[in-house]
Each structure stands twice: as structure tokens, then as C-alpha cells.
Amino acid sequence: MxxxxxxxxxxxxxxxxxxxxxxxxELHQNKGLxxxxxxxxxxxxKSTLIGRLLYDSKMIFEDQLATLEADSKRVGTQGQxxxxxxxxxxxxxxxxxxxxIDVAYRFFSTEKRKFIVADTPGHEQxxxxxxxxxxxxxxxxxxxxxxxGVLTQTKRHSYLAHLIGIRHIVLxxxxxxxxxxxxxxxDNIVEEYTAFASGIGIEKFTAIPISGFKGDNITQxxxxxxxxxxxxxxxxxxxxVEIANTAAQARTFRMPVQWVNxxxxxxxxxxxxxxxxxxxxGKPVRIVPSGKISTIKSVVTMNGDLDRAVAGQSVTLxxxxxxxxxxxxxxxxxxxxxxVADQFEASIVWxxxxxxxxxxxxxxxxxxxxxxxxxxxxxxxxxINTMEHLAAKTLELNSIGVAEVTTDRSIVFxxxxxxxxLGGFILVDKITHATVGAGMIxxxxxxxxxxxxxxxxxxxEDHANLKNQKPAVLWFTGLSGSGKSTIAxxxxxxxxxxxxxxxxxxxDNVRHGLNKDLGFTEADRIENIRxxxxxxxxxxxxxxxxxxxxxxxxxxxxxxxxxxLPEGEFIEVHIDTPLEVAEARDVKGLYKKARQGELKNFTGxxxxxxxxxxxxxxxxxxAMTPQEAADLVVDKLLGGG
Amino acid sequence: xxxxxxxxRLEAESIHIMREVVAEAQKPVMLYSVGKDSAVMLHLARKxxxxxxxxxxxxxxDTTWKFxxxxxxxxxxxxxxxxxxLVHHNPEAKERGINPFDHGALHTDMWKTEGLKQxxxxxxxxxxFGGARRDEEKSRAKERIFSFxxxxxxxxxxxxxxxxxxxxxxxxxxGESIRVFPLSNWTELDIWQYIMAENIEIxxxxxxxxxxxxxxxGLLLMVDDDRFPLEPGxxxxxxxxxxxxxxxxxxxxxxxxxxxxxxxxxxxxxLTTTSERQGRAIDKDEGGAGMEKKKQEGYF
Numbered sequence: 001m002x003x004x005x006x007x008x009x010x011x012x013x014x015x016x017x018x019x020x021x022x023x024x025x026e027l028h029q030n031k032g033l034x035x036x037x038x039x040x041x042x043x044x045x046k047s048t049l050i051g052r053l054l055y056d057s058k059m060i061f062e063d064q065l066a067t068l069e070a071d072s073k074r075v076g077t078q079g080q081x082x083x084x085x086x087x088x089x090x091x092x093x094x095x096x097x098x099x100x101i102d103v104a105y106r107f108f109s110t111e112k113r114k115f116i117v118a119d120t121p122g123h124e125q126x127x128x129x130x131x132x133x134x135x136x137x138x139x140x141x142x143x144x145x146x147x148x149g150v151l152t153q154t155k156r157h158s159y160l161a162h163l164i165g166i167r168h169i170v171l172x173x174x175x176x177x178x179x180x181x182x183x184x185x186x187d188n189i190v191e192e193y194t195a196f197a198s199g200i201g202i203e204k205f206t207a208i209p210i211s212g213f214k215g216d217n218i219t220q221x222x223x224x225x226x227x228x229x230x231x232x233x234x235x236x237x238x239x240x241v242e243i244a245n246t247a248a249q250a251r252t253f254r255m256p257v258q259w260v261n262x263x264x265x266x267x268x269x270x271x272x273x274x275x276x277x278x279x280x281x282g283k284p285v286r287i288v289p290s291g292k293i294s295t296i297k298s299v300v301t302m303n304g305d306l307d308r309a310v311a312g313q314s315v316t317l318x319x320x321x322x323x324x325x326x327x328x329x330x331x332x333x334x335x336x337x338x339x340v341a342d343q344f345e346a347s348i349v350w351x352x353x354x355x356x357x358x359x360x361x362x363x364x365x366x367x368x369x370x371x372x373x374x375x376x377x378x379x380x381x382x383x384i385n386t387m388e389h390l391a392a393k394t395l396e397l398n399s400i401g402v403a404e405v406t407t408d409r410s411i412v413f414x415x416x417x418x419x420x421x422l423g424g425f426i427l428v429d430k431i432t433h434a435t436v437g438a439g440m441i442x443x444x445x446x447x448x449x450x451x452x453x454x455x456x457x458x459x460x461e462d463h464a465n466l467k468n469q470k471p472a473v474l475w476f477t478g479l480s481g482s483g484k485s486t487i488a489x490x491x492x493x494x495x496x497x498x499x500x501x502x503x504x505x506x507x508d509n510v511r512h513g514l515n516k517d518l519g520f521t522e523a524d525r526i527e528n529i530r531x532x533x534x535x536x537x538x539x540x541x542x543x544x545x546x547x548x549x550x551x552x553x554x555x556x557x558x559x560x561x562x563x564x565l566p567e568g569e570f571i572e573v574h575i576d577t578p579l580e581v582a583e584a585r586d587v588k589g590l591y592k593k594a595r596q597g598e599l600k601n602f603t604g605x606x607x608x609x610x611x612x613x614x615x616x617x618x619x620x621x622x623a624m625t626p627q628e629a630a631d632l633v634v635d636k637l638l639g640g641g
Numbered sequence: 642x643x644x645x646x647x648x649x650r651l652e653a654e655s656i657h658i659m660r661e662v663v664a665e666a667q668k669p670v671m672l673y674s675v676g677k678d679s680a681v682m683l684h685l686a687r688k689x690x691x692x693x694x695x696x697x698x699x700x701x702x703d704t705t706w707k708f709x710x711x712x713x714x715x716x717x718x719x720x721x722x723x724x725x726x727l728v729h730h731n732p733e734a735k736e737r738g739i740n741p742f743d744h745g746a747l748h749t750d751m752w753k754t755e756g757l758k759q760x761x762x763x764x765x766x767x768x769x770f771g772g773a774r775r776d777e778e779k780s781r782a783k784e785r786i787f788s789f790x791x792x793x794x795x796x797x798x799x800x801x802x803x804x805x806x807x808x809x810x811x812x813x814x815x816g817e818s819i820r821v822f823p824l825s826n827w828t829e830l831d832i833w834q835y836i837m838a839e840n841i842e843i844x845x846x847x848x849x850x851x852x853x854x855x856x857x858x859g860l861l862l863m864v865d866d867d868r869f870p871l872e873p874g875x876x877x878x879x880x881x882x883x884x885x886x887x888x889x890x891x892x893x894x895x896x897x898x899x900x901x902x903x904x905x906x907x908x909x910x911x912l913t914t915t916s917e918r919q920g921r922a923i924d925k926d927e928g929g930a931g932m933e934k935k936k937q938e939g940y941f
Contacts, residue, residue: 014912021908029834033647104783107776107828114647116826128803135805245650249642258660263693271689273657273807278643302691310643314656314689327664351803365808368664424806433812435802 031109034243037118037133037166039157040143045174049143049212050106050119053235056219057108103133112239127384127398128351130160131438135424138244139168141234146179146209150192152385155200158193159384162202163347163400165420165440168241169197169205172234177211181225200387208234244420248311253277253285253333254414254422256367260326261316269300269316270325275367275421277333279317280308284334287325288412293334294321328369330412330422338422341444342410347402348375350395352429352436358394358403359526361560362436366425369411372563373427374530375437376404377523393523395437404445408563416440430556463543467501471540472637473565476549477558477612478575479604480590481582483621483629484549487575490630492547498638503539505532507550520601526557533561540569545637553603555610573633574615579604581622648835655682655823656689657807658786659770662821663696665811666768669821672757673699673719673726675711676887677843678772680718681832682824684841686770687722694723700769701728702760704752706741706889708865710844718842729760741891742870748889758794761818768811768819776828786825792816833907846884848906849898853877860894885910 016024040046106117118133120126134140140161144154161169171193179185190207197205208217209226216223221233232240254275261269279285283296299306300316309315317331325331332338350356356375364373378401381392395401416423427437464471474491476484485506492504511518515531518524529552536546552558562570582604583591594602601607612618617636619629645653662669671686673679686695699719719726731739734751741748761769775782785801787809802810813819824832836843846863853864855877862869863884864877869891871877882895883906900906 017908017911021904025834025837025904025907028830029646029648029838031647032644033650105775105826106782107826109647109828109830114828114831132803132805136807246642246644258657259664259690261690261693267692269692271660273653300691302688308643310645312645312650312653314653314660316691363812365810367808368661420806424808426805426808426810428810428812433810433814435804435810438803438805 027111032113032243033116034113034139034238034241035116035118035137036139036141036238037120037130037137037161038141038143039120039130039161040153040174044143044145045212046119046143049141049172049174049210049218050117052212052215052218053115053117054106054108056215057110103129110235110239115238126156127160127349127400130157131164131349131351134161134164134166135420135438137164137166139170139238139241140166141170141172143172143174144189144193146173146175146185146189149189150196154193155196155387156384158197158202159200159382159387162200163440165416167244167247169202170234170237171205171207173207173209174212176209176216176226177214181209181216183226183228186229206231206237208232208237210234245312248276248419249278251276251311251418252336253279253283253331254338254419255279255315255317255331256369256412256421257325257327257329257331258368267318268322269318270331271314271316272331272368273314273421274309274311276311276419278308278310279315281305285319285331286334286337287323288330288332288337289340289410290324290329291337292321292323292325294319294323296320330367338412338414338419339444340410340412342407343445344405344407344413345379345402345442345445346405346425346439347400347416347442348378348395348405348427348437348439349400350397350437352434353397354429354436355397356395356437357526358523359530360554360556361408361430361563363428363430364405364407364411364425364439365428366411366413366441367422371411372408372430372560374406375427376406378403402442405439405441413441413444415443430559460541460543463541465543467543469500469543469545470569471543471545472569472571473536473540473546473548473561474571474573474633474637475536475552475558475561476547476573476575477552477615479577479579479582479609480551480602481585481587482575482577483619483626484551484575486626487619487629487633488547488549490626491633494630494634495545495637498634500545501543502545502547505536505546505548505550507548510550520607522601522607525601526554529554529557529561533557533564536561537564540565551603551609553607553609555612558612571617571637572612572615573617573619574612575619575621575629576611577621648831648838651827651831652685652688652835654807654826655685658809658821658823659686659689659695661809662768662770662811662819663690665809666819668764668766669697669768669770670700670727670761670764670766671695671697671724671770672772673701673715674772674887675701675707675715675718675844676772677832677836677847678774678824680841680843681827681835682770682772683718683722684839685823697770698725698727700760700764700766701726702753702756703728703730704741704748704756704889705730705735706748706752706891708844708846708863708887708890710846711887714842714844727760727764729756729763731756731759740868741889749892761794766818767813768821770821770823772824773822774827774829774832775825781825784822784825786822787811788820788822789813790818790820794818829910830907833903833910837903837907844887846887848903849881849883849901851879852882852895854880854882854895861897862893863890863895865890 038046104119106119108115118137120129120133142157173186173189186209209229210217216225217233219233219235222229255272257270257272259271261271279296281296281298285296286293297318297320299309358377359374361372361374364371378392378395380389381399381401383390384400392401414422423441425439426435429436476488478484488504492502495502515528518528532548536548539546586592593599594605603609617633731752739748739751773781785804790796854861855875880897881899883898884893884895898909900909
């Protein structure tokens with residue numbers, strides 16, 4: 001069974017270990033590291049292949065082997081022979097426990113390299129898991145069953161691997177033993193795959209006929225059964241393919257700053273992982289986005305200062321000049337710095353049960369920068385089986401689309417195809433903190449490049465000082481009919497009598513003008529609040545006390561407005577009226593209409609209201625009169641209590 | 642072109658992870674168990690923040706039953722790193738006199754699992770570094786580098802955040818805390834090679850020497866102090882032994898060995914064929930799912 005066994009020279013040799021351990025260790029101190037992903041379903045023999053790689057490289061110990069042999073006889077699918085798949089699956093046990101493995105990482109090594117394999121079994125959640133596993137991989141092994149040829153899923157795996165930027169694709173035509181090692185079968189599959197691959201932009205790939213079960217062309221090639229095959233074995237290929245990290249060294253220098261190291265007044269270092277290029281003392285650098293220029297003074301490590309450092313190393317840099325530089329900035333070569341923009345076109349993979357809500361603010365993390373960002377309605381969604389572009393309003397779990405992304409401030413970036421480190425980002429839900437999406441920047445949008453922020457001489461402080469007041473936004477939120485407008489009006493009257501400069505933005509009124517193009521869908525409601533937020537911000541900049549009265553049912557949008565304003569200026573006022581009370585009042589007759597189905601998306605009836613968790617002010621309208629409520633709001637605003 | 646070795650890349654990744662935690666967490670801590678993985682993790686932390694000392698304390702959740710040599714090295718390493726060392730003893734376990742001889746699994750549960758929860762809650766740490774590796778055990782292979790715990794410190798393997806590129810999402814909800822595993826992608830051999838390459842001091846018990854031992858339930862135990870209850874007529878035997886993992890001395894099985902230097906230890910490891918955790922009693926409970934179950938209950 002085991003014609004290419006563990007005694008093959010590619011694996012660690014017991015003889016050398018036993019004879020001269022020091023020589024062996026020296027040899028192994030300097031191995032390279034390759035990360036790859038295997039794509040295929042259980043039927044393609046993926047688990048068998050990984051199991052064999054672990055087994056052949058002796059990453060399996062005797063006690064595990066004993067279990068494996070017993071399990072193979074008990075539940076294996078290979079008769080009395082060892083079923084390698086059991087090594088990595090453990091699926092039966094896991095299913096019993098109701099646990100799904102999503103991405104598991106396996107390790108093995110040969111004489112030349114150490115390997116980390118991302119293993120993403122199962123069909124469920126396939127896109128999400130494969131993209132996660134592929135994001136750190138240099139190479140993808142696409143498994144094809146020789147009996148079945150190129151299938152829809154082969155195309156899907158190849159598309160995803162290409163999308164995530166994997167430059168080395170191996171087409172492993174497996175189960176050759178079941179087609180009598182027939183050359184024509186192999187050639188036909190390669191031909192079909194070539195046609196498909198070039199259509200989606202995969203320029204080159206390496207095709208290898210293998211048998212994971214029998215071991216053909218895994219460690220040595222050609223195997224006796226495939227004398228016609230002239231290429232490398234799978235392991236030989238994995239041992240020699242170029243590592244992405246090495247390729248990154250050839251590009252211009254960039255290092256996103258993670259942390260500023262200041263042990264005392266005499267030392268100020270900037271710590272980070274070098275994303276591309278190399279650096280040495282004396283090299284001129286530019287801090288982006290500020291554009292300040294300086295020169296590298298030293299490359300500091302605990303083992304002594306370095307003469308140079310390259311992509312993939314974590315270092316601490318000191319500069320010749322005292323320039324401003326903090327987490328989120330990128331230190332780059334002075335003559336070729338990366339771009340800065342706040343609007344992009346990006347490919348986005350959605351990873352959450354709750355679909356993308358266009359217009360909603362999410363956290364976007366790119367390298368060491370975290371900003372607030374919104375995603376527009378997708379330009380299109382990609383059918384990952386046919387690569388067709390489909391019209392889409394949103395992105396559901398496991399779907400992939402292209403959309404415009406807008407950040408609340410400019411960020412340093414590079415297109416993903418130039419730099420994974422500066423072009424890949426994750427999106428994080430602001431309320432649940434889940435990682436909901438991953439994105440890859442295609443390019444920045446022209447309008448962001450050409451619209452610059454104009455620095456103004458009269459500042460918001462000047463405006464406020466003239467009015468002798470502190471600007472604020474009193475944000476009233478609550479159900480329809482809760483009493484927001486009534487109380488907001490009373491508050492403005494009181495403030496007006498006290499010579500305060502105020503402005504009241506009322507939900508119904510704004511919809512007659514500024515927002516008359518918007519309806520009541522979730523996306524429109526978000527845009528409604530975004531515009532009101534921006535207008536409130538302008539008015540607060542002008543020194544006014546702004547009072548708004550909007551249902552504003554979603555927590556995320558209220559937090560979005562809060563984030564637009566300086567700390568302490570956004571005062572959330574929850575007009576807390578139970579639904580039954582508001583419905584009983586029904587001043588405008590809207591609840592009745594909603595109950596009869598004449599009004600859709602009505603908050604509290606068929607659209608949710610997310611209560612504020614920690615409003616600055618909460619008004620229980622069942623416990624106080626509108627006048628008392630207004631007094632309370634004014635007291636809190638002016639008293640600061 | 643400078644080709645980075647696998648150890649250089651693993652080192653860079655671990656350092657990057659530690660700096661992300663310090664930049665994004667409010668109150669991080671490093672769990673320090675004095676074993677070889679802890680030694681490597683501490684060394685990496687010193688490198689990550691040099692010339693500053695690592696900007697977080699070390700926490701040792703102690704059971705009072707560790708080997709004497711471990712306590713000695715622990716105090717010395719913390720001082721050398723310029724870090725605060727917090728030692729936590731579960732007061733209830735102390736009061737009830739919980740020990741590995743009389744209480745079996747309850748000993749680990751109370752001193753370690755409960756003790757860890759108590760210590761994290763007591764100091765309000767929101768992110769804790771641990772030295773676990775993915776190659777150790779089945780349930781670790783699928784655990785994220787940033788692994789979230791509920792307010793009651795439970796792990797929900799079905800509800801893990803996707804982790805892409807080297808972008809870690811450290812945002813947590815109220816009451817949640819994070820376990821961070823900077824050594825996730827290291828293998829046992831990597832750890833040994835790095836210890837040799839960087840000359841990292843480890844507990845001498847990893848190297849073979851003549852030590853007093855008795856044999857119990859198939860495990861070779863070292864009589865590390867006079868709390869070890871000998872059976873009538875039982876005499877500790879001097880044997881040349883070493884340890885592949887270190888825990889509470891009455892629960893950690895030794896192997897008979899003559900490997901007295903690091904290269905000899907690695908040589909033995911490469912030529913032996915039993916997996917690392919086998920010398921520990923802990924994983925054998927509850928069948929193959931032992932570790933997974935413990936983690937769901939809050940074990941690190």
C-alpha cells in the first residue's frame with residue numbers, strides 16, 4: 001500500500017537524527033515556510049490527501065497511529081488498509097457533538113520547508129471558510145476527481161482562490177488509480193481547466209496527476225504508474241514554489257505603524273510588521289497621510305540593531321527627526337508613498353447571517369487603521385458558480401459583490417492586487433462586534449481624490465464663542481406618537497427664552513424638503529438619519545444647539561451620528577413610551593393604518609425599534625408631564641448633570 | 642533578496658499579534674505557566690516591546706503543586722523581564738485543602754479552571770495571552786488566534802469570528818474577554834529550535850537527570866517534596882528521567898531518558914512516537930473530547 005513511505009528523502013531522516021543531531025538541527029534551522037490551502041469536498045479525497053501528507057512526514061505519533069489503525073478497521077472506508085481521511089476528519093465524532101469545523105490548520109514539514117495547511121471541510125459556509133483560509137495562503141491545491149473532471153465546484157474554488165489573490169494554483173487530478181492512470185483522461189481535464197482558468201484571469205497553474213490513497217506523485221515523480229508524466233511531484237512543487245513574502249520584498253517599502261514605543265524621553269520608536277520592500281538606516285521615508293519626511297536612524301531589535309530589514313519582519317524603527325507619527329500611519333519610502341483616499345471600489349465577501357445594509361456605518365479595519373465606513377448598494381453580485389454578474393440590493397451570507405465604500409476619514413491604502421496588507425480590510429458590526437465582511441480594494445474613486453478638505457479660518461469654537469454657548473445636539477428618539485415633537489418644541493421654547501441659539505429639526509418637516517426623495521425602507525431610513533446627522537453637525541459647527549425629533553429606530557445609525565460629533569456634544573434623549581400607550585394615543589391615526597396593513601415598515605408594528613442602551617437622558621412619559629420632561633432636558637443640558 | 646526562515650516568520654507573526662493586543666485591548670495580561678511554551682511566549686513579548694518592558698503583567702494561576710524548580714525560575718524570569726508577576730491561588734481550594742492526591746479531577750477544576758476565572762475577574766483583564774499551539778490537540782487546531790470567551794468564560798466553537806489575513810478584530814461586547822494565542826502556528830519542534838536558537842532559559846526538568854521517582858497507575862511520578870504520600874513500603878527510586886510537559890508534579894508523568902542536553906532532548910523527541918500531551922492525565926478524561934469540553938467550561 002505504502003510504496004512512497006516515510007523513508008523518502010524529502011522527509012526527516014531518522015538516520016541523520018540518530019547519528020548527528022546537531023548537524024540535523026542546523027540544516028533545519030533555515031527552512032522556509034509555505035502556507036497553502038486545499039480545496040475540494042470530501043468526495044475529492046481531500047482529507048485522504050492531507051492525512052497522507054501528515055502521515056508521510058511523520059507528523060503522526062504512535063498513539064495517534066494506533067487509534068487510526070483501530071478506527072480504520074472499525075469505520076474506515078478502505079477495508080483493512082489505513083484510511084488517512086480519519087486523521088483529519090474526526091467528522092463523525094464532531095457531528096455527534098454538533099460542532100462544525102470551519103477552518104482547521106495542520107502542520108507538516110519536509111527537509112526543505114515547513115508547511116501550514118488551511119483545511120476547510122464541508123459544503124456549508126464554504127465561501128466564508130475558504131476565503132478565510134485562503135487569505136493567508138501562498139498557494140491553493142484544487143482537487144479534482146479524475147473520474148468526474150472539472151465540476152462547478154472546481155470553478156468556484158478556482159474563482160475564490162484567484163479573487164483572494166493566490167498566485168500559485170495547483171490542479172491536483174486525484175484518484176488516478178481509479179481511471180487506470182490513463183494519460184488521456186488527465187490531458188482532457190487539463191485542457192478543459194485551461195480554457196476555464198484563462199477566462200477568469202488565472203494565467204498559469206501546475207497540473208499533477210496523483211493518487212492520495214495510493215501515493216502516486218505525492219513525494220516522487222513520476223510514479224511507476226504514470227511514466228508519461230514529466231512534471232514535479234506535489235511535494236517537490238510545494239518545496240520550490242516562490243513564497244509570496246519573498247515577492248513582497250521586491251516592492252517599495254511600507255510599514256503600517258502598530259504601536260509607538262516610548263520607554264523614556266530619549267527613545268521614540270515605531271513598531272510594525274514590514275508589509276513590503278526593505279529598509280535600512282539612512283533611507284529617507286515619508287509618514288503617510290501627513291506627508292512629513294524624515295530619515296531612518298536605526299532598526300532596533302532586542303538582539304541588536306539591524307543593518308537592514310525586509311518584508312515579513314516585525315521591527316521597531318527610529319527616525320532622525322521628531323515628526324508626528326502614531327498607530328494607523330504608514331511609514332513608506334519617501335519617493336513613492338501609497339495613496340490616500342476615502343472612497344473606493346471594493347470586492348466584498350459577506351460573512352454574516354444578517355445581510356449587508358447599504359448605508360449603515362460599520363467599522364472598517366485596514367492594516368492598523370480603524371475607521372467608520374459605509375457600503376453603497378452593490379453594483380453587482382457575482383454568481384460564484386457561473387461568474388455571472390447579477391443585480392443586487394444587498395449581499396447575503398456567503399455572497400460576493402462589488403460596491404463603493406466610503407470612509408469617514410481618508411485612509412492610506414494600495415489596491416489589493418498590489419498589496420494584501422494595504423488593500424484587504426474587514427468590516428465589523430458596531431453593535432454586535434462580529435466580523436461581518438471582508439473586502440479587497442480595487443481602486444479609489446476619482447471624486448475622493450479631487451475633493452480636498454478646505455481649511456477654514458473661522459473655527460467652530462469662534463462660532464460658539466460669539467453666541468456665548470456650548471453647541472450640542474439633543475437627539476430625541478422614540479416610537480411614533482411617543483411625544484418627541486411635543487417635548488422637543490417645549491425644550492426649544494424654554495431655551496429661546498433663555499437667549500440660547502437653537503434650531504429644531506423635525507422628522508415630518510424634513511421629509512417635506514431635504515429628504516422628500518426618501519421612503520421608509522430600511523436603506524432609506526438610514527439615509528434619512530445620515531442626512532439629518534450631517535445637517536445637525538453643520539449647525540453644531542455653526543454654534544447652535546440643535547434639537548432633533550426623529551423615530552430613528554436603529555441603534556447603529558444613532559451611534560453613527562454620535563460618532564460625527566465631538567465627544568459630549570451628542571445627547572441622546574430617549575422618549576420612552578410603551579407601544580400600547582403610543583398606539584392608544586395614535587394622534588395621527590398611523591397605528592390604525594399600520595395595523596390594517598395600509599402602511600408598511602411601521603416602527604413597532606412590522607419594523608423593529610432598538611431601544612437606546614445608555615441614553616444620556618431617559619424620559620418616562622407615563623411618569624411625567626411634557627412640561628416636566630422639558631424642564632428635565634434643559635436642566636441636564638445646561639447643568640451638565 | 643533575503644529569504645526568511647520559518648522561525649523568523651513565526652517570530653514576526655507572534656510579535657505582530659502581541660502588539661495588536663496592546664494597541665487594542667484595555668487591560669491585557671500574559672498567562673505564564675513556566676513551561677517551555679510560556680518561556681518562548683515571554684521571550685517573544687520582550688522582543689516585541691524592546692527597549693520597553695512588555696506593557697502588561699504576568700499572571701500565574703498557581704495550584705501550589707508545581708515543581709519547586711518551576712517556582713524558582715518563574716520569579717527570576719519575571720524580574721529579568723521587568724514585569725509585574727501576579728500569582729493567584731483559589732482561596733476556596735486553599736481552604737478546602739484541594740490536592741491532586743485526594744481529589745483527582747476536582748483539583749484541576751478548582752485550582753486551574755476556577756482559579757483562572759477568579760483571577761481574570763478580580764483584576765478585570767480583558768485580553769489574556771496563552772501559549773497554546775494548534776498542533777497540540779484536535780480542538781486547538783480550529784481555534785482562532787483571537788478567541789472570545791463569554792462573560793462566564795465559556796468558549797463557543799460554533800460561533801467564532803472569521804479571521805482573515807493578519808487583521809484581528811479585538812472588539813468585544815460587555816463582559817466578554819479574549820484569549821489570544823500568539824504561538825498558534827508553532828509546532829513542538831519549532832518551539833525547541835527557537836529555544837536553542839535564542840538561548841532561552843527553561844526549567845531544568847526538561848533535561849534528564851537522576852531524580853527520586855515512584856510508579857503510579859502507569860505514570861512515572863517524581864517525588865518533588867515531602868507532601869507526596871508514599872504507600873506503606875514504597876521507596877522512591879532514583880531514575881534518570883525528564884519531562885515532556887510540566888504541570889502539577891503529582892499529575893505529570895516523566896519519561897525515562899538519558900537526554901541531558903537540548904539537542905539530545907530534541908533528538909529523542911524526533912525519534913519517539915508518542916504525542917506530547919500523553920504524559921498528562923488531564924486529556925484522558927471524557928474520551929477524545931476531554932480538552933474541548935474543558936475549554937467550553939472555561940479551562941484555558
